[in-house]
Amino acid sequence: MGILHEDVVIIKQTEKEDEATVITINCPDKTGLGCDLCRIILFFGLSIVRGDVSTDGKWCYIVFWVVGKASIRWGLLKKRLLEACPSCSSANTLIYYPAESQPPKPPDVFLxxxxxxxxxxxxxxxxxxxxxxxxxxxxxxxxxxxxxxxxxxxxxxxxxxxxxxxxxxxxxxxxxxxxxxxxxxxxxxxxxxxxxxxxxxxxxxxxxxxxxxxxFSLEMPDGCKHGSLQSDSVSVTMDNSLSPVHTLIQIVCRDHKGLLYDIMRTLKDYNIQISYGRFMTKGTKDCEIDLFIVQADGKKIVDPSKQNAMCSRIRMELFRPxxxxxxxxxxxxxxxxxxxxxxxxxxxxxxxxxxxxxxxxxxxxxxxxxxxxxxxxxxxxxxxxxxxxxxxxxxxxxxxxxxxxxxxxxxxxx
Structure with missing residues (x-):
């Protein structure tokens, strides 16, 4: 199956100031791809107000709704997103999956x-x-x-x-x-x-x-550790009953700059694969995130100690990123x-x-x-x-x- 190179990343700019620009990404999948894409979007000074992620473990389809200043260099953003997508740095007109990706060369450092x-x-x-x-x-x-x-x-x-x-x-x-x-x-x-x-x-x-x-205060107040939802705290819960093959993580928290990046980098560090995800802001403060995930071995997270460790880590990362x-x-x-x-x-x-x-x-x-x-x-x-x-x-x-x-x-x- 092939896909045109220019269709890997599509940016549909809004003509109205109060509407979000839509970024669509359709490319081979890899663990941590969402984190890499969110980091690039954050680097360009954009905020993600809504997101949808879907993957079969080999190919992914991601849509981000973003807002930011009017001076964004959209062409350059598209180029950077393309470079982050597996197999999308090829000069060929058509790209295919699978393709062995080479480890990135460390960048030259200048003084x-x-x-x-x-x-x-x-x-x-x-x-x-x-x-x-x-x-x-x-x-x-x-x-x-x-x-x-x-x-x-x-x-x-x-x-x-x-x-x-x-x-x-x-x-x-x-x-x-x-x-x-x-x-x-x-x-x-x-x-x-x-x-x-x-x-x-x-x-x-x-x-x-x-x-x-x-x-630094590396610990959270006890109320936030146990998931009580105060104005500035975080609720993180896991559920294995809604899907036969996935663990559902549900997050409710106050929005902040780079929120989706903070979630994605945490899951990337745990080597967690997102099969389906939805991110949405409610009003100007609260966010709701639903993520259906699996471990590196493709299985649910059923060990209570692993569930508690991950929930606690996500709460900490979002309460004080x-x-x-x-x-x-x-x-x-x-x-x-x-x-x-x-x-x-x-x-x-x-x-x-x-x-x-x-x-x-x-x-x-x-x-x-x-x-x-x-x-x-x-x-x-x-x-x-x-x-x-x-x-x-x-x-x-x-x-x-x-x-x-x-x-x-x-x-x-x-």
């Missing part, structure tokens, strides 16, 4: 060294440029000197895989220059050596004394944000962008910033550490900073 005079919201503006250019920040080290100069070190990968070319580098320089202007002192991009690449993508770092399980904390460093304040890393090594997109945007909206300056990987609570986390510049006596209460960052990360800024 962007950027020096300029400091100003308010500079880090967010640079982060926004990198995001628009599809340059993924893997690690960052930002510091401010006493004389008002900023040295930014970004370890980045290029979604377009063109950063080794002079044209792509010059395009990046031009976009950064347009934002920074005459404040730019120097800017350089170079591919890092294997030893630096291994350091930036290899085993997670040891936890420094400043970061531990106690830094990211961890936010403010800690005192002597007279200074450090903002810490952590998000769990998928077992494949990928983290949630646009977290650093949202952090810097929230601080920009609060007119709160950044003195230093760093992204790194840590083992916390037996899991790998991507940790964003931002030392706030309060030298002139910030008038923004610390509690308000934490709340503003949290709400923007969850998509509740309005």
């Amino acid at each position: 962007l060294k950027f020096c300029c005079r400091d100003r308010q919201a500079l880090l967010h503006d640079v982060t926004q440029v990198l995001s628009e250019l599809e340059l993924i920040i893997q690690r960052v080290k930002v510091s401010t000197t006493p004389d008002g100069m900023v040295m930014d070190l970004f370890f980045i990968t290029d979604t377009r895989e063109l950063l080794h070319t002079n044209k792509r580098k010059e395009d990046t320089y031009g976009h950064l220059k347009a934002v920074v202007g005459d404040d730019m002192v120097s800017c350089d991009i170079e591919m890092v050596g294997p030893e630096i690449t291994a350091c930036s993508q290899g085993p997670p770092f040891l936890i420094p004394p400043a970061i531990s399980e106690d830094t 990211l961890k936010v904390a403010l800690v005192s460093r002597g007279p200074d304040t450090e903002l810490l944000v952590a998000n769990p890393v998928e077992l494949c090594g990928k983290g949630r997109p646009l977290v650093f962008y949202d952090i810097t945007l929230a601080l920009k909206m609060l007119s709160t300056d950044i003195f230093t910033a760093e992204i790194s990987r840590h083992m916390i609570g037996g899991r790998e986390w991507e940790v964003y550490r931002v030392l706030l510049d309060e030298g002139d006596g910030s008038s923004v209460p610390r509690r308000k900073i934490k709340e503003a960052v949290w709400r923007l990360l969850m998509g509740w800024e309005r």
Whole structure:
């Protein structure tokens, strides 16, 4: 059975502002495909308001209804979704299933060294440029000197895989220059050596004394653990009586940015296959999700201990998909944000962008910033550490900073 390449991903844009754009995906299936697709949609700044998934284990049919800003590059989104679909990166007019997929080649890592005079919201503006250019920040080290100069070190990968070319580098320089202007002192991009690449993508770092399980609240209130449905809690139940071959997971929770991605990445880490699923928002807050699933061996989840473990994990991931904390460093304040890393090594997109945007909206300056990987609570986390510049006596209460960052990360800024 063949399918035209251009029909693998179809995007039907809406002509009305209050209607959703429909994305239809018809391709060979693989465990974790839904997670990969949701991550891409989240990276493009879109929210999924409804979804339907159906698969026979070999071929899948997925429909997402999405909303977002008007400036979405739909052609580029379609290209990225095509690349995530098994067998869909082929240049052939027709693609067929089955086809052996080759393990992806690790992306080249580049070091962007950027020096300029400091100003308010500079880090967010640079982060926004990198995001628009599809340059993924893997690690960052930002510091401010006493004389008002900023040295930014970004370890980045290029979604377009063109950063080794002079044209792509010059395009990046031009976009950064347009934002920074005459404040730019120097800017350089170079591919890092294997030893630096291994350091930036290899085993997670040891936890420094400043970061531990106690830094973030990794546990949920007892009420949420037992599934009581309060305004900000999560209900997750399993049922094996409605299908002879599938386990049904039913989820009711408050909507947030990347909700479907958080569910899909959790199931992907458990190697769970979704045979049929339905996702729908109700009003502006609540969501209902029904998922008919099987284990890797194609069987139901009948072990009560496995059921309880999965329900508890999903509740935790949806109740607090990211961890936010403010800690005192002597007279200074450090903002810490952590998000769990998928077992494949990928983290949630646009977290650093949202952090810097929230601080920009609060007119709160950044003195230093760093992204790194840590083992916390037996899991790998991507940790964003931002030392706030309060030298002139910030008038923004610390509690308000934490709340503003949290709400923007969850998509509740309005």
